[in-house]
Amino acid sequence: MTRYLFVLLCQVLTATASMAQATHTDWQISTQSYADPYHGVTLANGGIGILPWREPFSIRHVMLNHVFDAHAEHGISRVLPGLNPFVLNVSLDGRNVSDTPLSEWIQELDMRHALLRTTFVADSKARISYDIRALRNMPYAGVIHVNIEAIDDLFLSVDNTTVTPNEYEPAKSSALELTVNDTQIRYRRSWATARHRGANVSASAVLLFDPEQMVDQNCSDERNRISISLKKGEHFTFDLIAAICSDRDFIDPWNESDREVIYAVKEGMDRLISRHNALWEELWQGDIEIEGDDEAQQAVRLALYHLYSFARADSRLSIPPYGLSSQGYSGHIFWDTELWMYPPMLFLNQGIAESMINYRIDRLPGARHKALAYGYRGVMFPWESDDAGEEACPTWALTGPFEHHITADIGIAAWNYYCMTRDLNWLRKEGWSLLREVADFWTSRVERNKDNTYSIRNVVCADEYAEGVDDNAFTNGAVMKALQAAVKAARLCGEKAPGIWTEIAEKIRIPHFEDGTTREYEGYDGRLIKQADANLLAYPLGIVTNKEDIRRDLEYYEPRIDAGPAMSYSILALQHARLGDGEKAYELFIKCYQPNRVPPFGITAEYAGSTNCYFATGAGGMLQAVINGFCGLDISDKGITQNPSALPKHWKRVTVKGVGPDRKSYTRTH
Template sequence: MKKLYTSMWILIFLFFSFHFAVAQTNTNPWIIKADKIDPSDYYGITVANGMIGIVSSPQPLTVKAVVLNGAYDLYGRGMVSNIMEVFDFLNMTLDVDGERVTAANISNMRQSLNMKKAVFTSSFDFKDKATVTYSYMALRQLPYTALVNVTIHAKKDITVIPASVMQAPDMLRDVQNYYNEIDRPQALIRLLTSTAKSPTGKLLIAASNCFIFPEKHGEEPQVIHEMWDNNMHSMKFYKHLKAGENYSFSVAGSILSSANDPDPLNSAERLTIYAALQGKDQLLNAHYAAWDSLWKSDIQIEGDPDAQLAVHSAMYHLYSFVRAGTAYSISPMGLSGLGYNGHIFWDADLWMFPAILELHPALAKSMIEYRYERLQAAERNAFSHGFKGAMYPWESAETGDEETPVWALSGPFEHHITADVAIAAWNYFCVTQDTPWLKEKGYPILKETADFWASRVQRNGPGHYDIDNVVAADEWAENVDNNAFTNAAAITNLRDAVKAAAIVGAAPDPDWTVVADNIPILKFPDGVTKEFAAYHGEPIKQADVNLLAYPLNFITDTAQIRKDLLYYEPRIGNGPAMSYSVLSLLYERSGNSEKAYSLFHRSYQPNEVPPFNVLAETAGGTNPYFATGAGGMLQAVLNGFGGLEITDHGIEQLKPKLPKAWNQLTITGVGKEKKTYVVRK
């Protein structure tokens, strides 16, 4: 009997030991950790709220960069408008017993991003004296405001001097620094404020921050303001801590430009005061609630924790880079820095928009609103090039005028962007079935872009309404004729315009159908779709012909889709990540879920860079965060393994098959009805 009890206890011990070990090794689906920080091999991760982007740094109490959506000016890079870095208004310094904390005198630095709450946290030890933990977030409920929370744990009796530092990047000029104390019976607020002009003086940028102390009014630490130089000033306080004592405080800050507000200086200070008087707890609770609402639209993968974490990271970044109620879209690098000058490309309309539309139509509406507000600029662009209707620019910024650097041929020739915008507008209507919106905004986009294509084709006889001299979706193919994707996208644009006209009660131009029916899609003698007229099998930068099967749904025959896949997949070079996501989706829809799963991994894993596995544009690249790749990867999950399909009547589900590694796929909060779709083995 004693042996039996002993055996039972051993089994119980082994059972719980095993499950404890599994719990210790399981990947948390919401937290990305970096326990080893190497500044020489570090690519920051971004917290953002659709307006402010804050990029992490390996240096203690520091952020790498702050980007403000909509703040463009002409400077240095390609002689076109560029998005700008703005004030580093969240940086801090910390002195402990008279010694400045630096990367050289700290240890055990750890960083993490909680994607569920959109909070970045870093911690480190300062010698044997203190452990410091700080976290920051771009508050989701307040578009121009961020919050930093700091906790200092004293291991010995110490004196600390924390300081909030306001610093202007070199590109800003005419910096003015201000310090203001607002003393009221219920609160004392010290404002550290700066303004500066953009490089040409076009914009005024203003930032302001203040401390939020835990002490009662009248018992707060005394704050000292210090001027360092023209582009930097700070405010600091002293605190004596006993061994074992914790002390926490916060910094709330706001930043705006005159592109966002006619009076950025006063607005930045007012918003900072507003945040301070709400207090840390209320700010955090509202921020968490806003993100909880976003995450009601989620993708849950059972059986593959690594894929789950990667999918959540892609969703987190797209959610972070866009905001409902604005007219801003997403650049290829989102709000993670100055990549691609912050311009808007087809990446937004074809690669990011569909996933956002299916999960959060209200977020997607901001992206299509961006295009609608710049429709007149597209009409001017068409007129300048001798065409009718609206010709959207390949690169767009604040005004909607062409912003492609002159040396890049994509500016005057990558015309498929016009159809990409129109298709996004039609898809927005399909998902929302918002007929008043279609009549007011969607149909004008579709009509004017259809008129563009009717004037753009060369009418060389039946079946030969050619579209010559374009840059293909495969951008290694410049100044080619009858590119497959361009032609099929134009046909789709024209046919969508006809359908939209019928819904809003307008009379479609009969020529739209004539043109659509006569634009050619070329083929090789063996039936493979030909990328362009003079194409003979050369390597390609990225998927082009394969896009006719998805997202255009122009080619629907399974045998044709497979034939094109087999031909073009081995010809794709080291181009951007999204090619493999669309190949994954097409193999899934063709019934080969394991091949699809392999390509799904290839769409992101080779592009991950340390320490947070943020996505670079290409395998081995060093330019994260590539939001376009995230959009493509999510379409592979939603529209491939999840089987979702945007149809003229809304979102429907095909009959997908899961890869062996996945036990179940659940997609929640889909479309305007916020439906749940489940795929089981």
């Protein structure tokens, strides 16, 4: 353990030194460090995710939302990267700028407007600047805006091509040309089929430039090339607009990707960017302001930026643990959604929250079928859900067949959506059927004991080191809350809840040690745990409410948490803030993200010292620590409440803005 702590400290110090070269403001993060370690920051719009890198015009990949293929023949599903039509090879006097000496290199993430700007001087010949956006107003499209200033006379050439990832059969490409209202549009379309399950993906891209300039264009099946001679001091500006569409979202993705770039050309860059900015301003109505700690402010806003980037209202889709940044966890949907990422969205953006819960409602048939397959009634949600809503967990992992608390987690999330919105129509049309079938599952899953209590045996805990155990505290507590929610929903919908729901909720076992400490499961002996489990009974479940009981559970489990994912510390921080200990809460709060940051932008990985970014689950935990911990907000049957809580001494004020349907602001000061 001592060696681990030393290595972790070295990793944190190295990362901190690298990020010290970055400049942070409330809304911008910039870096001038071109050296390792480096990890790019994702630009996403809820439909696609674009991952730029440090090299000039480098785009590592484009991720698609909920478009899946098998990872191998007869393998489990894995989210697909898209064809990448954002490839730009820019050459000065015949030499690619990536191969030239670079100076004055700067990258800046503008979170308010969701763009990444890169500037540099290439070979002392040209000053180049380019902005990358995943257009919020066009969820399958992105744009790169490029400005080049000639420092000396030069010949500029630009090639746009498309890269096809290994997950596809060889791609085909075609050069296309049309004239719309006297506007000539030359563009390329590339298309390919995923290797194992046959998903079809099409990408179209167009280069836009001022037709009044003497630009030579040669658009072929292989590339779209433009070139121009520039005199010293002259500027040349162009835009690359590209769209990636799949047959998951469109019957005809081939022509749709064309339509989208044609639309963008005729709409014009000014209107596209203006609408993109307006939609991001609308998102930022839900925001968090921390006075007195610029570093925490930047970290929290970066977390919000990512969750907003990875989701959309009205999409009826959810957020995987790595969002749209990578293929991490195969892009599947876990409990990470309902327990970690969904609660901040429920407070700050009910449209996104509704999409996340509707994702589960749309997949009730798959959950019914899983329950049937395993001998239960109602719905049994998969531990890892792909777009079909069936179990997509690797067969070597016992979490798939045995980590059942996810079904209760989803029921609680549905009830909380009603509590936040008071949308009785939604509850009757959408929420009630889910809650009813969740309750039916648990009545078939529990076992009655001789003393008329109820147990749930042979589960994997939220602490996934514990497999095949009985009466896991979190699982049983979540079942209690889900059943209580189903009873209340039945009453509101004019339905009669079976009496067994209340009986199980009142008599389900929650293990304890002799001193009253919550016992993680029957027979738990104090061994190391992967992540918070029993502590979740205080928050978010609200079952353990006595302050001394909460404090005793915190003191017992904090030293037993292994170097697992970051969320545990956010939950512990939240509870200490509610207990009135702002300094202890802050100590744990920074542990939930600082050791996990990766230079130069400070994006977070799942584990300290790793580079598996961006871990959206950890972002959700961090945001809950501020919203529900330091600011004290909570959701109850009566709506939003604000509980007593404490700030660290150096924080002057926390304000959570745009909360709930009425967009209220809540503040906590000393």
